[in-house]
Amino acid sequence: MPSTARHAVAATPCFDLRGVQVHLGPASRLQALTDIFLRIGEGERVALVGANGSGKSTLLRTLHGLQRPSTGELHTPAHQRVAMLFQRPHMLRMSARRNIQLGLWLRGVPARQTRALALQALERVEMGHLAERNARALSGGQQQRLALARAWALRPAVWLLDESTASLDPHAKREVEALIAEFTAAGQRDVDGQPTGRPTTLVFSSHNLGQVKRLASRVVYLEQGRLLADLPVKDFFNHDLLRSLCPQAHLFVQGESL
Numbered sequence: 001m002p003s004t005a006r007h008a009v010a011a012t013p014c015f016d017l018r019g020v021q022v023h024l025g026p027a028s029r030l031q032a033l034t035d036i037f038l039r040i041g042e043g044e045r046v047a048l049v050g051a052n053g054s055g056k057s058t059l060l061r062t063l064h065g066l067q068r069p070s071t072g073e074l075h076t077p078a079h080q081r082v083a084m085l086f087q088r089p090h091m092l093r094m095s096a097r098r099n100i101q102l103g104l105w106l107r108g109v110p111a112r113q114t115r116a117l118a119l120q121a122l123e124r125v126e127m128g129h130l131a132e133r134n135a136r137a138l139s140g141g142q143q144q145r146l147a148l149a150r151a152w153a154l155r156p157a158v159w160l161l162d163e164s165t166a167s168l169d170p171h172a173k174r175e176v177e178a179l180i181a182e183f184t185a186a187g188q189r190d191v192d193g194q195p196t197g198r199p200t201t202l203v204f205s206s207h208n209l210g211q212v213k214r215l216a217s218r219v220v221y222l223e224q225g226r227l228l229a230d231l232p233v234k235d236f237f238n239h240d241l242l243r244s245l246c247p248q249a250h251l252f253v254q255g256e257s258l
């Protein structure tokens, strides 16, 4: 089924999904995504919204390559550096610094360079003083800041965030959102940290419509695995327009607190 409205897309696509379906569960019986056509251009800031179980996480996992489409095609540029953050960060039972170092080493950064880069990343999220603390002993907000530092250290061109602030208290939520805004507004950097002059891309899922307004320029609305609306953020929050284009999405927005 085609989406209600198509968004004009920038020239260089980071992701191009053509008729993607994803099946999950025993015998792949559950159809989590149905016939998704979605192009996301470099530098776009896309929010995925929809009720629980509508397919937001599955779509993010598919963009990242963690989930394969059962049918359809996903095109991404070769060697695109993508970072993904989850609602609850996965930390290894070792120091905050070593968690970042391991991430760098796994991406091929020479071991002798990882310590300085990890400390720099921790300073960037104002956690330099917690470098030697066991990552699992950090608070939820600190762990999410650590996850951001770990991702930032890899200089991602694309950030995929799956409800990254959902489990945090209001103060931590604000802190983490501010870092997300800062990191994703800054342009891409090469592995040596030098600006490349190209914009960073952000795709995130959120139930917080205030956050969607603050961070996104484009909103994709999903329902039961289908993409029903794809609109510039100002149009998505234009009640009359949304009601006429996509009554379901309008009802969803009305039901959520802004």
Ligand SMILES: Nc1ncnc2c1ncn2[C@@H]1O[C@H](COP(=O)(O)OP(=O)(O)OP(=O)(O)O)[C@@H](O)[C@H]1O
Pocket (backbone or CB within 6 Å): 024, 025, 026, 030, 031, 032, 050, 051, 052, 053, 054, 055, 056, 057, 058, 059
């Ligand atoms: N590993 C899995 N095995 C079977 N079904 C799954 C699996 N992961 C997700 N699903 C199902 O796929 C559908 C889409 O789930 P998904 O997590 O992508 O939705 P979501 O929009 O991210 O939900 P939420 O807002 O609750 O995070 C749901 O019906 C869910 O129950």
